[in-house]
Amino acid sequence: MNEKVRNKYGDTSRVLDDRKLGDEWLDWDGSVDAHGSSKRGMFVGVAALAVVFIIAAVYAVFWLIEPRLLQISPIAYDIALWLAVAFCGIILLWLLLFTISSLAGVSIFGGVLIFPRLVNWLLSLAIKVGGVVGISRDRLVNSFMKVHNILLPGHRFLSPKDLMVLLPRCLQRDDFGYMRQLRDKYEFEMVTAGGGQEARKKIETSRPRAIIAVACERDLLSGFLEVNPRIPVIGLPITRPEGPCKNTMVNRSELESLLRKFIIVD
Numbered sequence: 001m002n003e004k005v006r007n008k009y010g011d012t013s014r015v016l017d018d019r020k021l022g023d024e025w026l027d028w029d030g031s032v033d034a035h036g037s038s039k040r041g042m043f044v045g046v047a048a049l050a051v052v053f054i055i056a057a058v059y060a061v062f063w064l065i066e067p068r069l070l071q072i073s074p075i076a077y078d079i080a081l082w083l084a085v086a087f088c089g090i091i092l093l094w095l096l097l098f099t100i101s102s103l104a105g106v107s108i109f110g111g112v113l114i115f116p117r118l119v120n121w122l123l124s125l126a127i128k129v130g131g132v133v134g135i136s137r138d139r140l141v142n143s144f145m146k147v148h149n150i151l152l153p154g155h156r157f158l159s160p161k162d163l164m165v166l167l168p169r170c171l172q173r174d175d176f177g178y179m180r181q182l183r184d185k186y187e188f189e190m191v192t193a194g195g196g197q198e199a200r201k202k203i204e205t206s207r208p209r210a211i212i213a214v215a216c217e218r219d220l221l222s223g224f225l226e227v228n229p230r231i232p233v234i235g236l237p238i239t240r241p242e243g244p245c246k247n248t249m250v251n252r253s254e255l256e257s258l259l260r261k262f263i264i265v266d
Helices: 040-072 074-104 116-133 137-151 173-186 196-206 217-227 252-262
Strands: 002-006 012-017 163-168 189-193 210-215 233-237
Touching: 040 074, 040 116, 040 137, 074 137, 116 137, 116 217, 137 217, 137 233, 163 173, 163 196, 163 252, 173 189, 173 252, 189 196, 196 217, 210 217, 210 252, 217 233, 233 252
Parallel strands: 163 189, 163 210, 210 233
Antiparallel strands: 002 012
């Protein structure tokens, strides 16, 4: 039986078959986003805005405490000034190298740009700035994953058994069959999880040295922020030809390219 999916305004936007309770996001408006792909430059641009905000905040704080520092000691003022300038300079240099690598499409600076906690902090801040300028979280995370996967240095020394490929249950049957073929070919660990809590338990049990996570952007975001400081996470967003959580698809060529980048291939 057909079920009419109504958006938050009450208008019928899509008629879908065989959709069960729990098969979609709570805030889903019924529209179908088959690709949801964003260019790398989107995240880089929003990250630049975030860095401008940080520098402006540093300047504002320094301006407020400047009279007090001069009262204490000219030396204290000079030290605080140089610390502020050094901090802003380092952030700007990091962003510049980050941007050059992203535009070049290759990690030309190796792993020097990847400090997991700093990357997570920049991602969280960029999402907040993106919300202010009207860029959705999903589009921004999609763009970020493209940038991060480029900048993350390949772990070609990794044994396939040290790599976990984490899949969502909503993946279409043909893609599951394809993934089993890849698993047999490369001999990595493949795990299917129905949500973040289940994924965390399987990661804790297996303790992989790196993870390729195939999921929607919102699941990638929560898992990335939690796991990335401890284990390198390569995120590959799924496409949703029938909306969220049903018959989703994985970019097969991109996935195999990532596998060959991060594991030893005979």
